[in-house]
Amino acid sequence: MKIIKNVKNYIFLYIHSFSLFWKASRGSSTILLFLIPIQALAPAALIKIAQIMLDNLLHGNVPNSLLAYWGIIFFISSAAIPINTSLQGILTDKLIAFVNIELMKKSKSINGLTLFENPSFYDNLQLVSSEASWRPVNLIVFGISMIRELITIISMLFLLGRYNPWIAIILILSIIPQSLVSYHIQQDSFETMVTRSPDARKIQYYSQALLTAKDAKEVRLFGMFDFFIKEYIKVYKGMHFKMKKVRLKQMWISLVFLGISVSLSIASLVWMIIVIEQGKASTGGFLVFVSTLTATTDGVYSSIENSSLLYDTLLYMQKYFDFMNVKETNTYSGELSFPSNVKNISFDKVSFKYPGQKNNALTNISFTITSGERIAIVGENGSGKSTLVKLLMRFYAPQQGTIELNRTSITKFNIQQYRKKFGAVFQDYSKFYLPLRESIGLGNPELMSNKEKIINAMKDGGFFESFIEKGLNLNTILGKQFNGGIDLSGGQWQKVAISKSFMANSQILILDEPTASLDPRSEFEIYQSFIKLTKNKTVFFITHRLSAVKLADKVLVLKGGKINGFAPHCELIKKNKYYADLYNLQAKSFQSN
Ligand SMILES: Nc1ncnc2c1ncn2[C@@H]1O[C@H](COP(=O)(O)OP(=O)(O)OP(=O)(O)O)[C@@H](O)[C@H]1O
Numbered sequence: 001m002k003i004i005k006n007v008k009n010y011i012f013l014y015i016h017s018f019s020l021f022w023k024a025s026r027g028s029s030t031i032l033l034f035l036i037p038i039q040a041l042a043p044a045a046l047i048k049i050a051q052i053m054l055d056n057l058l059h060g061n062v063p064n065s066l067l068a069y070w071g072i073i074f075f076i077s078s079a080a081i082p083i084n085t086s087l088q089g090i091l092t093d094k095l096i097a098f099v100n101i102e103l104m105k106k107s108k109s110i111n112g113l114t115l116f117e118n119p120s121f122y123d124n125l126q127l128v129s130s131e132a133s134w135r136p137v138n139l140i141v142f143g144i145s146m147i148r149e150l151i152t153i154i155s156m157l158f159l160l161g162r163y164n165p166w167i168a169i170i171l172i173l174s175i176i177p178q179s180l181v182s183y184h185i186q187q188d189s190f191e192t193m194v195t196r197s198p199d200a201r202k203i204q205y206y207s208q209a210l211l212t213a214k215d216a217k218e219v220r221l222f223g224m225f226d227f228f229i230k231e232y233i234k235v236y237k238g239m240h241f242k243m244k245k246v247r248l249k250q251m252w253i254s255l256v257f258l259g260i261s262v263s264l265s266i267a268s269l270v271w272m273i274i275v276i277e278q279g280k281a282s283t284g285g286f287l288v289f290v291s292t293l294t295a296t297t298d299g300v301y302s303s304i305e306n307s308s309l310l311y312d313t314l315l316y317m318q319k320y321f322d323f324m325n326v327k328e329t330n331t332y333s334g335e336l337s338f339p340s341n342v343k344n345i346s347f348d349k350v351s352f353k354y355p356g357q358k359n360n361a362l363t364n365i366s367f368t369i370t371s372g373e374r375i376a377i378v379g380e381n382g383s384g385k386s387t388l389v390k391l392l393m394r395f396y397a398p399q400q401g402t403i404e405l406n407r408t409s410i411t412k413f414n415i416q417q418y419r420k421k422f423g424a425v426f427q428d429y430s431k432f433y434l435p436l437r438e439s440i441g442l443g444n445p446e447l448m449s450n451k452e453k454i455i456n457a458m459k460d461g462g463f464f465e466s467f468i469e470k471g472l473n474l475n476t477i478l479g480k481q482f483n484g485g486i487d488l489s490g491g492q493w494q495k496v497a498i499s500k501s502f503m504a505n506s507q508i509l510i511l512d513e514p515t516a517s518l519d520p521r522s523e524f525e526i527y528q529s530f531i532k533l534t535k536n537k538t539v540f541f542i543t544h545r546l547s548a549v550k551l552a553d554k555v556l557v558l559k560g561g562k563i564n565g566f567a568p569h570c571e572l573i574k575k576n577k578y579y580a581d582l583y584n585l586q587a588k589s590f591q592s593n
Pocket of ligand 1: 117354355357361379380381382383384385386387388427
C-alpha cells in the first residue's frame, strides 16, 4: 500500500513539476517534447534496419532505400542531440528564473513575521531558496532523459520479446526491486540532507563569520579563527558520517543488483548462441539480440539512476510546492480601504507572546492617542517598546485584545493600503546595497525617478551634507558588495534610512531609536526636521535619549511589558517615580559628561 502511495506521489509530483516547464517556456518545452520520442525510438529503429541490411548483405545486395532510411534516422537522431542540449540550457535558465521569481512573489504574500520564526518553516525556506539556483537543472536533465530512456527501453524490450518474451519479462522484473531500493536510498539521503539542514546552516554561518568583512574586525581582535574552524569541523564530521553511510549503502546495493543483471544478460546470450547453432535464428537476428540486450540493460541502469536522482529532485519540489502552498494562520488582510483621515489609534487590553516563547512580551496594554499626536515610547531594554510598534504595523497579531484605528480593528483594513500609510525607521534598519537614488527612492518606489524629491528627502533626513562632502551622486552605489560601491559610517547609513522614511507621504511615522548612531548635532538637526515635517502626522518614536521626550506630546512608559505611565513628560516627571528616576539618571550622566 505504501509503495502504491509512493508511486502515485512520484507520478503526481512528476506531472506537477513538469507543468512548471510549460509555465517557464512554452516554446522550448514544446520542441523538447517533440524531440523526446524521436531520440527515444531512433536506437531501436537503427538496430532493426541494421539487422535487415545484414540479412540482405548475406544473401546479396543491400537496397538503397534501406541505406537512405538508416542515414535519415541517424542524421535526425544525431541532430537532435545539440538541439536538445541548447534547448535544455535555455529551458533551465528560464526555469531557474521562474522558480526564483515565484519564491519571491510568495514571500511578498507573507504579510507577518510569525512564520519566519517557526524553525521548521525557516529551515525549509532556507533549503528551498538556497537550492533554487540548481535544482531545476536536475529536474530538466533527469526528468527528460528518464522519459526518453523509458520509451527506448520499451521499444528495445519489444524487439527482444520477439526472440524470447521470457528474457524481456525477466529483465523487467529485475528492474523492480532495484528501483525500489534506489528510491528508498534516495529518500534516505534526501531526508538526511533535510534533517541536516540546521547543521548545514550552522557550518555556513561558521565559515561566513571568518570570511565576511562584517565580522572581520572582531574575529581578528579576539582571535576567533581556531574556535570557528574547530566548530565547523565538529559539525561537518557529524553530517558527513550520516551521508557517508547512506552513500556506501547505495553503492553496495547497486553492485549486488548489477551482478544479478549481468549474470542474466550472460545467460540470455548463451541461450541465443544455442538458438543460432540450432539454425532457429539468423546472424542479423544475433546482431539485433546482442545490441538490444546491451542497450536494454544500459537503459535500465541509467533510467534507474536518473529516476532515483529525479526522485531526489522531486522531493525537493515537494518542499517547493509546500512552501508555495503555505498559508498564514492569521488573516492579515481585510477588505476595508484605509480611511482618508486617521482620527485615533487605540490599544485595548492587548497581550502578545512571541511564537514559541513562555512569557508575554506585552501584557494588557490599553491606551488611545488622537491624530497628530507625537508619542514617545520609553522603557528599559526588553520592556516591549519595539514589540508594541511591530504589532501596530501588523507584523504580528496579538493573542488577546484589539488594536483599533478610528474605532475599527486594524485587521479589517487592506494590509497593503494600511502599510503604505506608515513610514518607519527600524532599530535594525536595512542597508540596501543599491545606487543612492534607489536606496532612498525605495521609500516610495513611485517617486524613485523624482530627483528633487530624493534630494529633499536627503535634506530632511540629514544626509545631504555627507552627500556633498563625499562628492556622491545619485548613482553612487552604497556598500562595498558591488564594484565601485562606497561604504558609509554607521550614522550615515542611519541617515539614509531616515531619508528613505521621508520619501513616503505617510500619515503615521514610527521611529525606533532613529538617532541611536547619530552625533549630538545630527540628532538635534534630525529632530528639528521631524518637528517640521511631522506636523499633523501621528508619530511614535522609541527613544533611550530622554532629552528627546520633550518633543513628544505624551510619553508611554513601558516596564516589563506593561504600561507604567502614559502622560505628558512634565506630568510624568512629577507623578511617576519610575519615569523620574529613569530621566534623572540620564540627565545626570549627561551632566557628568
Ligand atoms: N522575535 C522575537 N522572538 C522572541 N522573543 C522576542 C523577539 N523579539 C523580542 N523578543 C522578546 O520580547 C521582549 C520585548 O522585546 P522588545 O524588542 O520589544 O524590547 P525593547 O523594549 O524594544 O528593547 P530594546 O530597548 O533593547 O530595544 C524581550 O524579552 C525580547 O527578548
